[in-house]
Amino acid sequence: QSVLTQPPSASGTPGQRVTISCSGSSSNIGSNTVNWYQQLPGTAPKLLIYSNNQRPSGVPDRFSGSKSGTSASLAISGLQSEDEADYYCAAWDDSLNGRAVFGGGTKLTVL
Amino acid sequence: EVQLVQSGAEVKKPGESLRISCKGSGYSFTSYWISWVRQMPGKGLEWMGRIDPSDSYTNYSPSFQGHVTISADKSISTAYLQWSSLKASDTAMYYCARHSAFDIWGQGTMVTVSS
Numbered sequence: 001q002s003v004l005t006q007p008p009s010a011s012g013t014p015g016q017r018v019t020i021s022c023s024g025s026s027s028n029i030g031s032n033t034v035n036w037y038q039q040l041p042g043t044a045p046k047l048l049i050y051s052n053n054q055r056p057s058g059v060p061d062r063f064s065g066s067k068s069g070t071s072a073s074l075a076i077s078g079l080q081s082e083d084e085a086d087y088y089c090a091a092w093d094d095s096l097n098g099r100a101v102f103g104g105g106t107k108l109t110v111l
Numbered sequence: 112e113v114q115l116v117q118s119g120a121e122v123k124k125p126g127e128s129l130r131i132s133c134k135g136s137g138y139s140f141t142s143y144w145i146s147w148v149r150q151m152p153g154k155g156l157e158w159m160g161r162i163d164p165s166d167s168y169t170n171y172s173p174s175f176q177g178h179v180t181i182s183a184d185k186s187i188s189t190a191y192l193q194w195s196s197l198k199a200s201d202t203a204m205y206y207c208a209r210h211s212a213f214d215i216w217g218q219g220t221m222v223t224v225s226s
Contacts, residue, residue, distance in 0.1 A: 002155060035212050035213065037156075037213070044206055044216040044217065044218055044219050045148075045156065045206070045208075045213070045216055046216070047212055047213060047214045047216075050212040050214065051212070056214065086155075088155065088156055090156075090213070096173055097170050098170060099158060099170070099172050099173075100146060100158035100161075100213075101158065102155060102156045102157065102158065103155070104155045105155040105156070
């Protein structure tokens, strides 16, 4: 059971906009920033969004993040076939001397 | 280029010990904490613990405390993840990642524990 809650799956057709939600609590998302990672099949995770809504250089602006209270979301606009991957949210949790917590991951399928 | 390079895949028997490594390059290794993350086959990401390479201070997830040891040798810019007695349930891919946003990841080390 992951500390952060994500839907296990999401899907969309090319060109569509999809969103992935991430729900937490006051000790993690409610008091710390949220990061998002993309994991393509057979590869290491890659940082997609940091500090709730910042994109590292090289990440297309089709990807955006937001946070409100104890929830966050990742939006992907202009969906492309290469976006098919697993997506994970993460945040720092202030309980138990501090720890990083992840969502269970969302598998995005491009139909 | 900033990168973390991990040691190669391992196949071990239950009860054996193991240490895998993660070498940083292209940045000041002591300026960023390193975390270890487990991914069991077909499953999600789990944070195991972290180390400050400047002084080797560590903290662990309760789920992994006592079962693994995280260490670092700053003279060679390398962090380690170590088991003293492996179990079959330790079979997984292990990643190291640089703090604070896990902006850089190693390529992963696959550990297989089987009799």
